[in-house]
Amino acid sequence: MRGNHALAEAAIRAGCRFYAGYPITPQNEVPEYMSGRMPEVGGVFIQGESEIASISMVLGASVTGTRAMTSSSSPGISLKQEGISFLAGQELPAVVVNMVRGSPGLGNIAGSQSDYFQSTRGGGHGDYRTPVFAPASVQELAELTYKAFDVADKYRTPVLIMSDGMLGNTMEPVIMPEMRDLKTLPAKDWAMRGAAGRPGRRSISLILDTKKEEEHNWKLVRKYKQIAEEETSWEEYDLEGAKMAIVAFGTAARIAKGAMRRLKKDGLKVGMFRPITLWPYPSEALRSLLDRGIEEFMVFELNTGQMVEDVRLALEGKGSVSTYCRPGGAVPTPLDLAKVVSTRYFQRVPD
Amino acid sequence: MRGNHALAEAAIRAGCRFYAGYPITPQNEVPEYMSGRMPEVGGVFIQGESEIASISMVLGASVTGTRAMTSSSSPGISLKQEGISFLAGQELPAVVVNMVRGSPGLGNIAGSQSDYFQSTRGGGHGDYRTPVFAPASVQELAELTYKAFDVADKYRTPVLIMSDGMLGNTMEPVIMPEMRDLKTLPAKDWAMRGAAGRPGRRSISLILDTKKEEEHNWKLVRKYKQIAEEETSWEEYDLEGAKMAIVAFGTAARIAKGAMRRLKKDGLKVGMFRPITLWPYPSEALRSLLDRGIEEFMVFELNTGQMVEDVRLALEGKGSVSTYCRPGGAVPTPLDLAKVVSTRYFQRVPD
Amino acid sequence: MEQVYKKPKYLKDVSSHYCPGCGHSIVHRLMMEVFEEMGVGEKVIGVAPAGCAVLAYVYMDVDVIEAAHGRGGAVATGVKRCLPDHVVFSYQGDGDLAAIGTAETIHAANRGENITVIFINNAIYGMTGGQMAPTTLMGMKATTAPAGRSAKREGYTLDISHLVAELPGAAYVERVMVTSPKTIVKAKKAIRKAFEVQMAGKGFTLVEVLSPCPTNWKMKPLDACRWVETEMVEHFQPGVLADRTGK
Amino acid sequence: MEQVYKKPKYLKDVSSHYCPGCGHSIVHRLMMEVFEEMGVGEKVIGVAPAGCAVLAYVYMDVDVIEAAHGRGGAVATGVKRCLPDHVVFSYQGDGDLAAIGTAETIHAANRGENITVIFINNAIYGMTGGQMAPTTLMGMKATTAPAGRSAKREGYTLDISHLVAELPGAAYVERVMVTSPKTIVKAKKAIRKAFEVQMAGKGFTLVEVLSPCPTNWKMKPLDACRWVETEMVEHFQPGVLADRTGK
Amino acid sequence: MAQKKQRKGKIIIKQEFCKSCEYCIDACPKGAIKLDDKYNEKGYYPAVHSGEDCNGCGTCAIVCPEGIIEVWRE
Amino acid sequence: MAQKKQRKGKIIIKQEFCKSCEYCIDACPKGAIKLDDKYNEKGYYPAVHSGEDCNGCGTCAIVCPEGIIEVWRE
């Protein structure tokens, strides 16, 4: 299955019954798939008049308790920032997919990770955070999308999927998660379905009283802490006995795996640490590598160097951090990376 | 003069001849002032139909070489993120003012610093950065706005002013910078004023060729490095011989000054480090405090804790960092802060 | 004696934040009366705007969602598509609906979304303090049009309801005012009609209410009402702008 | 022999990326011919859209700015207000102008901005691969309307030029097509008229061009032209929609 | 025609919510409402029954923005 | 009426830019254009003079999307 189709089908199976989105390459296959699939499962597909309208529709759908999703790519995601901030402020679940492209501006449509900051530091205004999932294969694109709906509902928060056109357009075999029976989804006692037998509800974010807004902010912070405790996720490859760790996520991690195979053949002890949640960032797990004797870290990102800040924050000044950054949609080969890694390896790792 | 008026008048004096904006509290006095003042100096004032239209108009004006500005507050700034990314990508100068309010969502209109991440980590998509100025008095609001136009032109980049409604609505005496003679402004040989006697120019950001987009990204990175070298700015207060440093910017720094007066009276050796540019962050200067014997840092922010990441990054794991964070538009008094600081001081600072 | 008027059931018993004589308050009350009379109050889901009516949920005892500025048409679309049997409205000011929300308004109408939009036209940005709105009359002063609106600088007074009425998806569009007993009774009828059309599933409905904003017009409430009846109606003629319910 | 036709001066001598028979190419050429004939080429500043014409600057040898998707009306406003004596145009597709850019289009027109908008209506999202546009005809299939556009699901075909024409700021609005020698000659006249009106400072001008997109319509180029002439014109009748230049 | 007997009515105004807009005063066909001469909590002179006969027509309730007039009729 | 003398014309098509849309072929009143039987660089069969007389009317140039037809007339 093509990545974008796998993502869309996984959403349907997770119980997504509302999709609104606006075309933009490289994720057009998501709305296209949804336009055909939603009517089959009795869900709603709307092509919004813009990304802003789309996320606003998703907000409306989410308030009714419906699992809802929108998807776009970098410029379109910028336009959704106000909406994401509102979803976070009103504590409404939703899944927002970003198939990142080379940027700033219109940029291009190649695979890129240049929206890392925007995704992890709330590109929208205000004190909020959103869980960010970064899949590295079409299989994981499906699985993490599926999971995103559960996390969104559990914590009443928008959840981001950060991937790119390379994964979205790659076709690979996928084992699809099972179709959820909507009746088995946990009830949402906050949802609005008309005020029969109870006073009117509200879903708001305007809190003029600064004391109450501050309380609301701290409440969100507590929630974010809980998410950090319960949902942080990463994967480790060949780190046992490794002398050096590549830190990479998503498409970059996939390339890194290829590089590792070459490096292994050449006898280098290089492992990889792959954050799956970019926020909450697996800082402790990464820091613990220091205790496991790894001092040398190479951050490999498809941008000019963004995640490296989280790596530095995690390592707290310890270890040595270098980067291999390729922005603008440039996608280096495993060999390119392997060369950079081995150069560094021989400079730094004592025999 | 009221902060928002001082800002607007300073922009006019800096040679700003195009303003487009959309009303939002707490910055309405900026467009209101501009609507009366622009016609007097032969400039253009437009109330855009939205924040998005406004920043797009600013982009159009900027292409013609006109000094141009827009202003808004948190939700409106979220809407401008796509436009800011385009300005950065097309390397167009512009000044964007954010009078931050308590958020996320509609939040409230009180003074807040909750858009620190958004401002310093490019809330828009892609690999770009924008200089961010954080004034701490009405006087500085005027001066930094004035300077912002020069920096924007020099580096062909959008520049952000990050302040809040407290400063924007405070009235204080101000000494205004002199009125610039437009003829003395440096020429913009890239500007479009019709293709007389030369081939057509373009101002674009779509770069489909990933190699070229990557080159463009690295070119921007070089520019950002230069800005970091030349424009980083901060202020130090009573740090000589201090045992503890408060790190605060903008309105928070102003409150901190009041707290310091109290603490000084009580004999505590507490100084303050105030970043004036939030990006580029004065990391080296902050780190150098370690060499000056300061080990204890308290970050004071009007949000749930954002700048503290830059402080941690700057200190590279050294020193001890605590925070006093007040989100949601809550504005503590100097006394509130002084209490928190002195508690920490007596816990940590050896006599 | 028999009680001939009492506060409608869905209007909460709290004092409002609206200025004296503000049209918002009147329209809130009319809507709640209509919901009570139609017996649909417990099926209503409303969308409140950024604007003076941002706190509508404080007064209306029905489910209310706060939309980002201008996005009421889209939020209401999301709600209605998920709950097609509920009564969904979006309540919006002129800045909200006709400036920043232009696209959302036009497209919700064009899709024929089966929702009702209550559009409070007070020719000004009320909440933010009297800036020019798309609906500000020619020559009228606003804090961002200190010399009075001129076509050359600020463009023309926008009749967005007329544009909406041109769209085939618009089932019912009427303009009313709330300035006197007579006009208020008429306004209520229009609001009721719009909700009835929605319940009948006939498509997009919009009621534009010419509404006094004494504060920003710097007039006494009664003078503001007279100004609506003499000046505003010159540009915004009350009446039915579209009725496609026959089909 | 005398040369009766040659490539216009402002059209660069490069092969375009447009598909065979695409209307964009024809309109580009007509515009460059008009600029040459009017002798204004060196005063022209254009705004290119996100859409198939995003690379317009590769072909047009005039100053060209790339706008974010849908923002042409606003970008052109910024340019024109700073350079009122220049000739400013915004070139936009139907998705760009009538979906995401609805507000910018309506308000630029309503302000009577003295710019010219060239609006390429091909009833589809060309660049992104054939998704539904606001202008997609009823029953027509698109990749996001696989069952064909239905009013209930996707709403109605939007005639945005008609809405623009209703606005007092719109000085001249005409709809043309580029499907045959005759219609192309007419289209060129309309484009020239619009730019002349702009030069005379009379306000907002818009020329909508019904334009074949053989690729996404999955037709041969000539069939696409015939489809415009028979099907598209049913909903989008060519002609002058507004002419306020007399005033 | 015989003169119609004037019906009798009664109104109750929740004075503490009144904002002195005078809509009811303007609308009342009987001149049965006037402004009080004492400020209420909010600082407005609230509407009050003027002493003239009320006919219970309800017009005042129709125009009151605050919805604070209750009307009774025989 | 006397028969008008047919004017003579000539066209030059920049074949390597032609995309085979056939607009010129359809538009030519004289049937003076046809598709070549060899692909060009881009992979299209480009338009080419068919051998019929051209009258230099310029219609083909008006319709050509690529703007690659030059026309001469006596």
Added chain:
Amino acid sequence: MIVKTFFAGFGGQGVLSMGYTLTYAGMIDDKHVTYFPSYGAEVRGGTANCTVNVGDEEIASPIASEPEYLVAMNRPSMLKFENFIGPGGLMFLNTSLVEERPTRSDIEVVEVPANELAKKAGSERSANMVMLGALAGKTGLVDPAAFREAIGIIFEKKKKAMESNLKGFEVGLEFIKNKGGGS
């Protein structure tokens, strides 16, 4: 020393104008000053307030916690803000409109029948200036001459308002003197 004054009342009472005049006078008197009005949606419903800080050193925060002086022009303001004042602070109360008195005993209440005095002086609208005169006389915060100059400048273009405002100010000043307060 920094002294904080908080003014509150309904919109129509010239509350912001009181604060603005004090600020201006402070500037003329060569003090550090900040003026911070309530703004935005708070203003709906007709209440208004503002904070003025006057001091001889740089002012840290323009908003007031525990202001030294509170000016309450109406009853809701008195009730709402009574607890704001720092211990030992003064409340200037417009007794023309407020019958009750605050419940706190650790503050001093300066009773000024501002509307009555203003009406007597010729225009009820200058009740705010009467109050300001009382404040000036009682506290000596800023030199009365600076107030007169400030009023002169602020109302430069509205001669009639200037005169009635000046008159109001003097009446307030006089009232306090006779009352025996003042510094």
Added chain:
Amino acid sequence: MIVKTFFAGFGGQGVLSMGYTLTYAGMIDDKHVTYFPSYGAEVRGGTANCTVNVGDEEIASPIASEPEYLVAMNRPSMLKFENFIGPGGLMFLNTSLVEERPTRSDIEVVEVPANELAKKAGSERSANMVMLGALAGKTGLVDPAAFREAIGIIFEKKKKAMESNLKGFEVGLEFIKNKGGGS
């Protein structure tokens, strides 16, 4: 081992369909596979390309650097992508439409007159499948039986297309056999 194949031609030549069929066949043959088409604006102007990786281990990157095999269906593709191929790689060239030959000497050119063969086999449109047959026969990348099954599934609902495609595939396979290539 991972083997990368890059397909290029104009839009009408069924280039993406070639890649898709190979991918599907690889899956049936129990291999790791990825398929990555050109997408978006690249597609304007009528060119198309895609990359298929087939391997017996997880595939790191779905896009191809130095593909082992290049299928060039027309002249521009040959010119543009000739330098992509890794040393020792194969170029499958549609000689029906390309007269020139690549200049590189470190690659092997497999000449397949795909259009002619397809025309002979009944439908010029199946030239892509002829080429795919040649690729399958020459490289042994995936079992021909898997290709047949893949074509059967992909064109399940279009019997006529299925038949002519199957025929084209066999013709290509046959052609290579006769040519003496193949694994």
